[in-house]
Amino acid sequence: MSEQAEFQLEMTVRDYECDMQGIVNNGVYQNYLEHARHEFLKEIGIDFVDYTQRGINLVVIRAELDYKLPLSGGDRFKVTVKLEQESRARFAFHQQIIRLSDDRLSLKAKIVGTAMNDRGRPSIPAELDKIMSEMG
Amino acid sequence: MSEQAEFQLEMTVRDYECDMQGIVNNGVYQNYLEHARHEFLKEIGIDFVDYTQRGINLVVIRAELDYKLPLSGGDRFKVTVKLEQESRARFAFHQQIIRLSDDRLSLKAKIVGTAMNDRGRPSIPAELDKIMSEMG
Amino acid sequence: MSEQAEFQLEMTVRDYECDMQGIVNNGVYQNYLEHARHEFLKEIGIDFVDYTQRGINLVVIRAELDYKLPLSGGDRFKVTVKLEQESRARFAFHQQIIRLSDDRLSLKAKIVGTAMNDRGRPSIPAELDKIMSEMG
Amino acid sequence: MSEQAEFQLEMTVRDYECDMQGIVNNGVYQNYLEHARHEFLKEIGIDFVDYTQRGINLVVIRAELDYKLPLSGGDRFKVTVKLEQESRARFAFHQQIIRLSDDRLSLKAKIVGTAMNDRGRPSIPAELDKIMSEMG
Numbered sequence: 001m002s003e004q005a006e007f008q009l010e011m012t013v014r015d016y017e018c019d020m021q022g023i024v025n026n027g028v029y030q031n032y033l034e035h036a037r038h039e040f041l042k043e044i045g046i047d048f049v050d051y052t053q054r055g056i057n058l059v060v061i062r063a064e065l066d067y068k069l070p071l072s073g074g075d076r077f078k079v080t081v082k083l084e085q086e087s088r089a090r091f092a093f094h095q096q097i098i099r100l101s102d103d104r105l106s107l108k109a110k111i112v113g114t115a116m117n118d119r120g121r122p123s124i125p126a127e128l129d130k131i132m133s134e135m136g
Numbered sequence: 137m138s139e140q141a142e143f144q145l146e147m148t149v150r151d152y153e154c155d156m157q158g159i160v161n162n163g164v165y166q167n168y169l170e171h172a173r174h175e176f177l178k179e180i181g182i183d184f185v186d187y188t189q190r191g192i193n194l195v196v197i198r199a200e201l202d203y204k205l206p207l208s209g210g211d212r213f214k215v216t217v218k219l220e221q222e223s224r225a226r227f228a229f230h231q232q233i234i235r236l237s238d239d240r241l242s243l244k245a246k247i248v249g250t251a252m253n254d255r256g257r258p259s260i261p262a263e264l265d266k267i268m269s270e271m272g
Numbered sequence: 273m274s275e276q277a278e279f280q281l282e283m284t285v286r287d288y289e290c291d292m293q294g295i296v297n298n299g300v301y302q303n304y305l306e307h308a309r310h311e312f313l314k315e316i317g318i319d320f321v322d323y324t325q326r327g328i329n330l331v332v333i334r335a336e337l338d339y340k341l342p343l344s345g346g347d348r349f350k351v352t353v354k355l356e357q358e359s360r361a362r363f364a365f366h367q368q369i370i371r372l373s374d375d376r377l378s379l380k381a382k383i384v385g386t387a388m389n390d391r392g393r394p395s396i397p398a399e400l401d402k403i404m405s406e407m408g
Numbered sequence: 409m410s411e412q413a414e415f416q417l418e419m420t421v422r423d424y425e426c427d428m429q430g431i432v433n434n435g436v437y438q439n440y441l442e443h444a445r446h447e448f449l450k451e452i453g454i455d456f457v458d459y460t461q462r463g464i465n466l467v468v469i470r471a472e473l474d475y476k477l478p479l480s481g482g483d484r485f486k487v488t489v490k491l492e493q494e495s496r497a498r499f500a501f502h503q504q505i506i507r508l509s510d511d512r513l514s515l516k517a518k519i520v521g522t523a524m525n526d527r528g529r530p531s532i533p534a535e536l537d538k539i540m541s542e543m544g
Binding site: 014015016018022031034042047048049052053072073074108133 | 423445455460480481
Binding site: 141151152156158161163 | 427
């Protein structure tokens with residue numbers, strides 16, 4: 001995959017994202033991953049808000065998450081995104097969450113998504129097609 | 137697996153759990169799954185709150201989620217839980233989210249967890265060991 | 273105010289709603305209050321989802337919350353709703369969160385809302401007008 | 409109040425924080441406000457995580473929020489914090505959320521908090537006392 005498709009975003013754990021164990025609740029990591037994907041998509045010309053308003057729904061169809069190391073309140077981390085086309089209508093996002101203090105892997109994920117119009121039919125954004133063909 | 141290990145919990149989608157697409161945000165399903173697992177665990181004698189206070193952390197180490205059908209505000213659904221022992225220290229929860237209005241599958245998941253003490257060592261609750269041996 | 277306008281909903285604290293202090297995070301109570309208001313509105317014929325789709329936005333313009341007693345994981349509680357008209361276009365919801373185990377008040381709130389159409393103009397649902405006139 | 413007590417933090421609306429109306433859900437603003445308060449407290453030497461671990465619970469006892477202008481996905485905004493001592497054991501945080509694109513006020517809030525030890529008794533951090541006396 002070409003280097004252009006790599007993306008990373010730095011974030012900080014907010015205290016309200018931690019649960020009674022004092023660590024980030026397992027569902028919150030999906031929020032981090034989604035936010036990084038959307039920022040990545042925006043950079044390649046796909047604005048989630050705009051697409052939603054135009055009736056094109058970018059949706060997740062499968063998520064695989066490996067939890068390696070829990071993050072705690074105040075931890076700085078980066079979320080990476082690499083895009084890979086799985087089929088005409090399926091895109092895989094390979095993502096990592098890495099704690100910045102010691103560069104250790106906190107979570108590894110593969111998120112598979114597609115795009116559908118309001119009638120539930122696949123509707124792949126031209127921008128995605130374009131970047132995919134450029135990536136060869 | 138024995139029937140005793142099956143559990144189900146009925147819930148309703150709350151409007152704030154829906155995102156701008158008008159459907160439940162993908163991270164929220166993990167909340168539903170976790171709540172059902174904790175209620176299941178409570179029923180077999182494992183109280184997450186109590187365990188946390190005693191320094192035994194039940195944690196998720198891998199999650200696989202297949203999103204089949206999005207839920208919307210007000211939808212009634214049930215979350216099922218089936219428990220399977222994967223190894224001495226790893227437990228798999230097979231879970232489904234089923235929309236009650238038409239009995240259709242909304243999400244299928246396998247959540248793998250373990251238990252660790254405060255020093256990061258595996259620490260399996262005796263209640264889990266017991267139910268596992270009873271289940272044969 | 274007439275008794276018909278009173279409403280209550282029972283709920284249970286989910287463990288993921290608790291933060292590192294082991295108690296429900298302060299922002300989560302607003303979720304509880306909103307969910308109870310929406311269920312109340314549905315009962316009097318105002319469906320938040322349906323209104324949103326028709327371009328009528330029910331919005332909060334002021335919230336006052338008094339935190340009296342924190343809830344913890346597993347706590348059962350009820351949320352009450354009483355509706356009062358403040359002006360032609362402003363409605364006040366008087367709400368309480370009461371812990372069921374000992375009937376103690378956990379939170380008291382006044383939430384003021386209005387309804388606006390897509391052009392940002394006040395647009396009060398006929399159902400609200402009707403119940404208000406019936407309440408005298 | 410002295411200028412030293414002013415603080416501001418820039419943030420971006422994440423798409424998952426928006427609800428079906430396409431705007432930030434009303435409960436999420438409390439998360440923004442809390443995160444800014446905790447960052448402010450950290451700057452003056454009070455680490456929420458550390459305090460919690462030491463058994464000193466910083467808690468909100470009252471919140472007043474005026475919603476002026478909804479934020480949407482991708483909006484950049486700043487959260488401001490001004491601290492004022494209301495009594496020996498009560499502190500008021502005056503906070504604003506301002507949209508950066510047009511400098512318009514989105515939300516104005518007064519959050520009153522206190523600190524309690526594990527036995528529920530007031531326990532004001534020395535750092536707070538110190539900054540308060542310095543502020544005159």
